[in-house]
Structure formats: C-alpha cells, structure tokens
Amino acid sequence: MSSKPELPVTLADIEQAAKVLQPVIARTPIEHSRVLSLHAGAEVFLKCENLQRAGSFKIRGAYVRMAKLTDEERARGVVAASAGNHAQGVAQAASHLGIKARIYMPRGVALPKLAATEDHGAQVVLHGDTVDEALAEAQKFADETGAVFVHPFDHPDIIAGQGTIGLEILEQLPQVETVLMGVGGGGLLAGVAIAIKEKARQLGREIKVVGVQAENAAAYPPSLAADALVPLDTVHTIADGIAVGKPGQLPFAIIKELVDEVVTVSEDALAQALVVLLERNKLVVEPAGAVGVAALLEDRLQEHGINPATTVVILSGGNIDPLLMLKVIQRGLNAAGRFLTVRIMLPDRPGALATISRVIAESDANVTRLDHTRIGGSLSMGDVAITIDLETKGHKHSEQVLDNLRAEGFDPHITNSAGGSVA
The missing domain is CATH 3.40.50.1100 (Rossmann fold)
Known part of the structure; x- marks a missing residue:
C-alpha cells in the first residue's frame, strides 16, 4: 500500500471543496429502497443527486x-x-x-x-x-x-467537487459497506473513491467502491486491463450522460489505484432500472443516473465476487427528455416481461380473430394495439398475419398467455425482446 503513487487529489482537497460548496448546493437525501433491498438480499439506499440543483451532481x-x-x-x-x-x-x-x-x-x-x-x-x-x-x-x-x-471530469478541482458526495454519504450512512455509481469519464467515481477510501482507512474499515458503465459505452474495463487509456471505436447507449469514449487521464490514475471493480450493464437493464425507480421508488432518474440500480438488477456485484452488504447507489442525475422516457419505459416494461408483442399467422377465415381475442381476455392480458395484414412477402394467398401488442403481468404471465394461444391451435411468435428479471 505504501508504494502507491501520490494521487492528484487528496481528501483535504475534497474537504475544502465541501466548504466552498456549502452555501451553493443542496444536501441531497439518502433514501432506503425496499424493492432493491429484497432483490439484492442486502440493505440498499439511494443517494438522490437527481434532486440536486440543476438536476445532477x-x-x-x-x-x-x-x-x-x-x-x-x-x-x-x-x-x-x-x-x-x-x-x-x-x-x-x-x-x-x-x-x-x-x-x-x-x-x-x-x-x-x-x-x-x-x-x-x-x-x-x-x-x-x-x-x-x-x-x-x-x-x-x-x-x-x-x-x-472547464473540463467535465479531467481536472483536480472537478474531481474534488464531485468527491464531496462521498463525504455526505459517510455522514448520512456511516455503516455503508459498498458504494455504487455510474462512470463516464470518471470524475465522479474518482472523487468519491478518494473520499470513501481515505475516510475508511482512517476508521480502520474497508468500504467497496464500484463503478458501472453501459456495456455499449464501456471504455474503463479495457483501459484498466491494458493499464492505458483505450478509446472506443463507437459509443451507443441510452445513457447519454456517461457516453464517453475514452477515460479521463486524471480519473483513470485514481480509479486504477482505488476502485474495487468497474462492471457493465445491458441496455435492457438500464431501461428496467428506470421503471423500478419511477414505479417503486417514486424517483425520476435519467439512464446515466440509474446504471448502479441496473447493476443490482443484473446481479453484477455478485458476479465479480462483491457482497452488496449495505449498499448506497448514487443516482447521479434526473435530467431526462420526456420523449426518451416514453421509449425507455416501454423498453423497461418489455424487459420486465410486462409488454409483449406477438405475431400469429393463420388462414383468413371468419372467427379466428374472435377466438384469439377470447383467449387473450380469458388469460387476463390487455390488448393495446392490433395489426391485421393480408398482404406481404411472407404471406400466401388466403393467409393473414396478426400482430398484437399486449400488456402482461410479468414473464410467467406472458408464457401463460402464449401457452393458452398454443392450446387453441395457434402458433404465436414473439417479435420483441423480453429478457431480464421481473421488477
């Protein structure tokens, strides 16, 4: 430990930054999440920087x-x-x-x-x-x-300012054992890691610090593996706030020394995380702010040998375009098995559509859209294609609806992706 290089930002820098910020920022709350605690098998708390002035950290x-x-x-x-x-x-x-x-x-x-x-x-x-x-x-x-x-992450003062969140977490929840947050360029993760790790060292404790990236915008895992800044060829994710193709030089130097792990999450998990936060925790969070929750939903900590224990997830921002929110909510419901699109091919005879409608109604699913097509490259004369959007109650219910349709002699094919765990 003594051979580690001197870091460009110190705990004293962060403590001084906290004094500068005291009259300017809001001291955001930490809220317990029952649904995430049940899923993770640990006590999960949310540091609500989505409620900060200007909507983010x-x-x-x-x-x-x-x-x-x-x-x-x-x-x-x-x-x-x-x-x-x-x-x-x-x-x-x-x-x-x-x-x-x-x-x-x-x-x-x-x-x-x-x-x-x-x-x-x-x-x-x-x-x-x-x-x-x-x-x-x-x-x-x-x-x-x-x-x-004013660089968004690659400057000591920026890192020190972001690190003040770590000080607040330790004051608000002294028993914290794991701190989880999103990472783009790395300023937030680097600053919080310094604050958390140095304070923990003074207290004779170990607190895990974990960064999370969207798998389609994850520059840190290859960079850490190569011990060098590795730029990505492409970056594509709904989490625009962390869509950074190359780590910051200063944050990278800190993160490789202090951070326990950087994990990645899928786009479906990101969408599902937004739905969970909105529906179960009553919090509006943008995708970049929800990546830590997505990591819990996909059990990424356990996959890397980290016990979630008492975990704080930093919800780093809440500035989301309402149009994007509509799309993300639909994708999140789909990932949770609560939105299903099926396509059924059948002979164009009277009564078939009525039978399908009856089966769906008796299965307690709700039709939100129906498309009835007689013309298309894959259709034979006398055939019709029915595409139906359904609201369901989860993966088990979706499978029951499909089984009931098959029992009536139909061959439904799912045309959307419905992976992920039930929220």
Whole structure:
C-alpha cells in the first residue's frame, strides 16, 4: 500500500471543496429502497443527486473549479462541452459567479437539457454527434480565444467537487459497506473513491467502491486491463450522460489505484432500472443516473465476487427528455416481461380473430394495439398475419398467455425482446 503513487487529489482537497460548496448546493437525501433491498438480499439506499440543483451532481465540480478562477480568468469567460448535465452545472455556476459561459453540446442533445442550459444564461453551440467531438471543439475555442476550458471530469478541482458526495454519504450512512455509481469519464467515481477510501482507512474499515458503465459505452474495463487509456471505436447507449469514449487521464490514475471493480450493464437493464425507480421508488432518474440500480438488477456485484452488504447507489442525475422516457419505459416494461408483442399467422377465415381475442381476455392480458395484414412477402394467398401488442403481468404471465394461444391451435411468435428479471 505504501508504494502507491501520490494521487492528484487528496481528501483535504475534497474537504475544502465541501466548504466552498456549502452555501451553493443542496444536501441531497439518502433514501432506503425496499424493492432493491429484497432483490439484492442486502440493505440498499439511494443517494438522490437527481434532486440536486440543476438536476445532477455536476454543479459540485463545476462550481469548485470556477470559484478558484482569478479575476483575469473570469473576465475571459469559460467554455465547456457536455451532453447536458455538466453544461447545466457550468451554466448555473457561471450565472452565480457572474462569468460568461459558452457551452458546446452534441447535435441531438435532449431538448430539456439544452433549454435548461440556455435558461441559466449560457450561450449554447451544437457541434458533433458525440460528447468527445463537442469536447474537441470546446478545447479549440479555448485555445483560440483564451476562454477557460472547464473540463467535465479531467481536472483536480472537478474531481474534488464531485468527491464531496462521498463525504455526505459517510455522514448520512456511516455503516455503508459498498458504494455504487455510474462512470463516464470518471470524475465522479474518482472523487468519491478518494473520499470513501481515505475516510475508511482512517476508521480502520474497508468500504467497496464500484463503478458501472453501459456495456455499449464501456471504455474503463479495457483501459484498466491494458493499464492505458483505450478509446472506443463507437459509443451507443441510452445513457447519454456517461457516453464517453475514452477515460479521463486524471480519473483513470485514481480509479486504477482505488476502485474495487468497474462492471457493465445491458441496455435492457438500464431501461428496467428506470421503471423500478419511477414505479417503486417514486424517483425520476435519467439512464446515466440509474446504471448502479441496473447493476443490482443484473446481479453484477455478485458476479465479480462483491457482497452488496449495505449498499448506497448514487443516482447521479434526473435530467431526462420526456420523449426518451416514453421509449425507455416501454423498453423497461418489455424487459420486465410486462409488454409483449406477438405475431400469429393463420388462414383468413371468419372467427379466428374472435377466438384469439377470447383467449387473450380469458388469460387476463390487455390488448393495446392490433395489426391485421393480408398482404406481404411472407404471406400466401388466403393467409393473414396478426400482430398484437399486449400488456402482461410479468414473464410467467406472458408464457401463460402464449401457452393458452398454443392450446387453441395457434402458433404465436414473439417479435420483441423480453429478457431480464421481473421488477
């Protein structure tokens, strides 16, 4: 342990950041989750940074970074890049400190995040299709104009600000044994790891710190395996807040030394996590903020030999586009076996559709959409294809509906994916 390199951020830096932030941020609550505790076989608590000012933890790092700027630097203004949450954090901090802010956001950014950033007075420029492309353009603007570049994760002050969440967790739930959170570039995970691990060392305890990435945007596992920053060729996930193709250099140096594990989760689990949080915990959380819950639903900790024990999941943000929420909820219900689409081929004779309707009704399922097609490349003369969207009560109920249809001589084929565990 004594041979470990000196880290770029210390516990003292984080404690000082907490003093700077005290009059600015909300002290977000920690809530117990009964449904997640039952699933994990452990006591699970939720650190609700989705209720933070500007809707995410990002204000913590952005404000600490910008509060340290000199008068001359403040006069030059700041520039940043983000898919939304860092943008809002920088915009809000700039408004509070009286600094002009220019924010680059990727095209296709969620409209609520764009509007909220502009509402705080920042100038928004849409550029590129990914956060990495927007970051490069923001750095170019800083180089050309002298504006101060406020990086979303790769700066000691940003990491120190995010690490204040770790201090709050230990004050609010001293018995915590595992802390779980999403990771994109790594600023949040790095900061919290320093706070948690150093405090635990002082107390003579061991507390596990685990990062979670979407499997289609997981740059940390290969980078940690190679002990070098390994960029991804493509990044594609509904968790836009952690859709970062390359780890930050400073966070990576911290994470490889302190973090116990970085695990990945599927898109279906992400969608299901949002549904569980909304339906069972009454919390609106964006996909990037729900990856820790997705890891619990997919039992990722146990797969890596970590006992969940008393776990705190950081819900890092709640800024979700309502249109995306509609799509994610449907996917989450599908993953939980509560939404089923079936296609049935049958002869075009009177009474067949009535029989199908009767079987579905007697099975206590609900039809939400029905498509009746007589023409198509796979249809023979005299045949018809019936596609039905159903609301069901879970995987067992879905299988019962299908079995009942088969018992009447029909051959239903599932046309959506219905994997995952029941929420």
